[in-house]
Amino acid sequence: MQSLVTQRCLTVQADETRTLGVRLGQWARAGDMVACRGALGAGKTTFVQGFAAGLGVGSDDYVRSPTFALVHAYHGRTPLYHFDFYRLSCCTEVQDIGFEEYLTDRGVVIVEWADKFPELLPPVRLEVYIRIVDADRRCVQWMAYDMSYSRYFLHAD
Ligand code: ADP
Numbered sequence: 001m002q003s004l005v006t007q008r009c010l011t012v013q014a015d016e017t018r019t020l021g022v023r024l025g026q027w028a029r030a031g032d033m034v035a036c037r038g039a040l041g042a043g044k045t046t047f048v049q050g051f052a053a054g055l056g057v058g059s060d061d062y063v064r065s066p067t068f069a070l071v072h073a074y075h076g077r078t079p080l081y082h083f084d085f086y087r088l089s090c091c092t093e094v095q096d097i098g099f100e101e102y103l104t105d106r107g108v109v110i111v112e113w114a115d116k117f118p119e120l121l122p123p124v125r126l127e128v129y130i131r132i133v134d135a136d137r138r139c140v141q142w143m144a145y146d147m148s149y150s151r152y153f154l155h156a157d
């Protein structure tokens, strides 16, 4: 499917990726689904840390990859559910965690390695793709397939 809106930003060092996450997280609201992809070490967790802060998650609530816990819940203006599909190998494992039950209007869902199981993602979502340019630079691109996510673009700069 062709995305309707897309925007990108070059970030230099993790701080800038985190700051971009903060900016975008400010526009998040309950019911949003954010699908992150990018290689290992691209900066997905760094982006999610910022996104959580933008959503009002306190800095004492440290955001790290839910590699073993599978999902971490944080409490900002709305609940934030952070998944990482990296270690999961099949759709049934994702379903067993109850992934689909988190996709409600009650909170925001953000997923690292979302592209591993595209068939499990709702078609209406925000996609964040982080590409490694070199050791310190990342190209962060965000895309939406539905105008309900246009607020992430209008206010980004
Ligand atoms: P992922 O979750 O995609 O595996 P992490 O966020 O855990 O990635 O790690 C990203 C790593 O890349 C960190 O060590 C961070 O310091 C480094 N880094 C260097 N430049 C950047 C940048 N521009 N944005 C994000 N991370 C960066």
Ligand code: MG
Pocket: 044, 045, 065, 084, 112
């Ligand atoms: Mg990660």
